[in-house]
Amino acid sequence: MWSDLSNKVILVTGAGAGIGNALVKQLASAGATVIAVARNEAQLKELASVDAKHIKPLLVDLTNWNKVREALATVPQLDGLVNNAGVAIIKPFEQLTEQDFDTQFDVNIKAVFNVTQTLLPKLRNGSSIVNVSSIAASRSFGGHTAYSATKAALDSLTRSLALELGARKIRVNSVNPTVVLTKMGRDNWSDPGKSGPLLAHIPLNRFCEVNEVTDAIGYLLSSKSSFVNGHQINLEGGYSVS
Known part of the structure; x- marks a missing residue:
């Protein structure tokens, strides 16, 4: 699967840490050219130092509509786009502020719309877009009111664009x-008092590892998923059927 992505050009947002960081490194090791987008300059420099040949850093704040469009104008033709950047502000509903609401919607859905629309002319025929959503798009969790709404919107956008x-x-x-x-x-989930109730609803009795997410993204980017379009791949160990 990963070898299928050799010599491809793929842009990944939210590349500074977490899933995005791991994905950029995996793609680069497979021989893909990766445009790594993040807003933290130090994180981007560290990431680029891993493989300067294959990792091309692009510093931009995704919440700035016009700056995003200016920055992405320099991007070459692409074979893939991964909208990975995301923000989660977890609070009880009554404690969420207007800023909490706006920040999550600005990054989790508005930025995805902007980035994808801006890059559309640069996406080759046969290319793949992968959006990093959440099981919270379809299931409810305490403190996730605004976050879940953004991910439900992202899933809807995914289907519409497909x-x-x-x-x-x-x-x-x-x-x-x-x-x-x-x-x-x-x-965030090291406390058994917090993780226990959720794990009790996951038949595999564990949470998702980073490589399991990057492998799923790699599959969707590759030709191995050439007839998969408009789908959400749930990575939740059976939570949805428990």
């Missing part, structure tokens, strides 16, 4: 994990 872009031979899908054990995920 329909509209299919005629151009561009596929659009998403991966929808539950808790992913990035550094932040491990820190």
Whole structure:
């Protein structure tokens, strides 16, 4: 699967840490040229130092509509786009502020719309768009009111784009994990009192590893998924059927 992506050109947002960082490194090791988008300059420099030949950093704040369009104007023709950047502000509903709401919608859905629309002329026929969503798009969790709404909107956008872009031979899908054990995920869910109730509803009795998310993204980017379009791949160990 990964060898299928050798010599491809793929843009990944949210490349500074977590899933995006791991994905950029995996794609680069497979021989793909990866345009790594993030807003943290230090993280981008560190990432580029891993493989300067294959990793091309692009510093941009995705919440700035016009700056995004200016920055992406320099991007070459693409074989793939991964909309991975995301923000989760987890609070009880009554404590969420207007800024909390706007920040999550600006990054999790508005930026995806802007990036994808801007890059559409650069996406080759046969290319693939992968959106990193969440199982929270379809299931409810305490404190996730605004976040879940953004991911539900992202899933809807995924299906709509799959329909509209299919005629151009561009596929659009998403991966929808539950808790992913990035550094932040491990820190946030290390307390058994918090993780226990959720794990009790996951038949595999564990959370998702980062490589399981990147493998699913790699599959959707590759020709191995050439007839997969408009789908959400749930990475949740059976949570949805429990």
